[in-house]
Amino acid sequence: xxxxxxxxxxxxxxxxxxxxxxxxxxxxxxxxxxxxxxxxxxxxxxxxxxxxxxxxxxxxxxxxxxxxxxxxxxxxxxxxxxxxxxxxxxxxxxxxxxxxxxxxxxxxxxxxxxxxxxxxxxxxxxxxxxxxxxxxxxxxxxxxxxxxxxxxxxxxxxxxxxxxxxxxxxxxxxxxxxxxxxxxxxxxxxxxxxxxxxxxxxxxxxxxxxxxxxxxxxxxxxxxxxxxxxxxxxxxxxxxxxxxxxxxxxxxxxxxxxxxxxxxxxxxx
Numbered sequence: 001x002x003x004x005x006x007x008x009x010x011x012x013x014x015x016x017x018x019x020x021x022x023x024x025x026x027x028x029x030x031x032x033x034x035x036x037x038x039x040x041x042x043x044x045x046x047x048x049x050x051x052x053x054x055x056x057x058x059x060x061x062x063x064x065x066x067x068x069x070x071x072x073x074x075x076x077x078x079x080x081x082x083x084x085x086x087x088x089x090x091x092x093x094x095x096x097x098x099x100x101x102x103x104x105x106x107x108x109x110x111x112x113x114x115x116x117x118x119x120x121x122x123x124x125x126x127x128x129x130x131x132x133x134x135x136x137x138x139x140x141x142x143x144x145x146x147x148x149x150x151x152x153x154x155x156x157x158x159x160x161x162x163x164x165x166x167x168x169x170x171x172x173x174x175x176x177x178x179x180x181x182x183x184x185x186x187x188x189x190x191x192x193x194x195x196x197x198x199x200x201x202x203x204x205x206x207x208x209x210x211x212x213x214x215x216x217x218x219x220x221x222x223x224x225x226x227x228x229x230x231x232x233x234x235x236x237x238x239x240x241x242x243x244x245x246x247x248x249x250x251x252x253x254x255x256x257x258x259x260x261x262x263x264x265x266x267x268x269x
Contacts, residue, residue, distance in 0.1 A: 001054045001067045002145055002217075003208055004116070005158040005180065008123050009138035011166050015120070018223040019162065019177040020065065021208065022054050025215050026240050032248050033221070033235045042090045043233065043250065045219065052083020055221060056090045057231065061120035061254045064089045069112030069129045070145035072196030078111040085110065089117045096124040100133035114143055120225075120254065140166075145205075146193070153187035154208045174222050174234060181220040183208040184242070211242030229254035 002023035009015050022045070024030070029048035033055075036042045044056025055065045064086035089099055096117045103115070107128030114127040116136075126133035130147050140163045141148055142155035149155070161180050165173055187206035195202065210216040217238055224232045231252050237245040 001065055002210075003154060003158065003181075004065055004067060004143040005141070005155075005162050005177075006116075007140045007162060007166060008136055010140060013169075014173075014224045014226055016063065016118070016123075016223065016225040017162070017166075017173065017177075018065075018221070018225075019158075019181055020055060020221050020223075021181050021210075021217045022219040022221070023205075023210050023216060024218045026218065027214070030218065032219075032237060032246070033233060033250065034248070039091055042087075043252070044086075044090070045235070047081070047083045050081035050083055052081050052085070052087040053090070054083060054086065055223075056086055057223075057233070057254075058090045059252075059255050060093075061229070062090050062092075062118070063120075063123075063225075064115065064117045066113055066115045067143055068145055069114060069127060069147075070195040070197070071112050071129070075111040078109060080106075080109045082110050082113045082115075085113065085115050086117075089115075095119065096122055097133060097135065100124055100126040104128070104133060114146075114148060116143070120229075145195070150193075152193055153191045153206060157183075158208060170224065170232065173224065174232070177222045178220060178234075178236070181208060181217075181222070184211055209242065211238075213240050216240070216242060225254070 001020045003021040005019045007017040011017050031046040033045045041059045044053045057063050066082050066086045096119055112129050116125050123136045125148050140159050142159040144152050144155050158180055165176055184207045192202040220236045222234045233250045235248040239245050
């Protein structure tokens with residue numbers, strides 16, 4: 001994924017409120033979100049080139065999402081796929097912190113990445129371009145192609161808009177989260193980061209939703225996990241120029257019931 005906005009244990013009804021855009025070349029083969037044919041415990045999209053995923057859940061309550069980290073020169077032909085980071089966590093049973101500590105020891109095997117993993121009771125973050133893995137406290141977070149909460153314009157704007165929705169019910173929450181994800185407004189030049197790709201490319205990558213000809217937002221996803229373990233997963237697929245290709249909506253229940261409400265005032269900006 002290239003944009004993740006989420007609220008962890010900050011909504012009265014949903015321990016996890018998640019909205020994300022997967023930006024990718026349109027010609028990279030992938031499968032829409034579904035239960036995996038080779039592991040029916042896992043639900044999520046699938047990268048058909050490498051076999052991993054950018055976002056998924058397991059019926060036991062595990063969740064994983066991964067983004068790349070934009071840097072130049074980029075690592076080419078890394079030994080392992082970043083999507084495998086999420087897939088292996090979803091298939092396993094290792095505690096999130098222990099898993100990330102192990103991943104940290106082999107971080108050089110992957111291209112630059114950030115990954116979020118959780119088991120319903122806790123949520124963790126790690127980047128092989130940052131420091132050590134850390135458990136996330138309740139609040140609102142944003143992640144793009146840098147470290148978590150780096151204040152790129154789309155991250156800052158998305159967090160602010162998400163924070164205003166933390167009392168909303170399902171219908172309003174899903175509708176307005178998609179409004180956020182579908183925002184094509186470019187950032188002002190004065191606010192653009194410098195990641196080594198040049199000014200024009202920074203402009204093209206600055207909107208929350210990218211509608212390019214060869215590369216852009218392939219999927220926008222809203223995920224709500226209730227305190228009773230009920231899941232709502234909605235994925236909207238797009239083609240070149242942002243053309244809509246279809247919607248996947250799935251409701252199911254996790255075997256592991258989520259934590260009890262622990263609402264904190266801090267929404268982290």
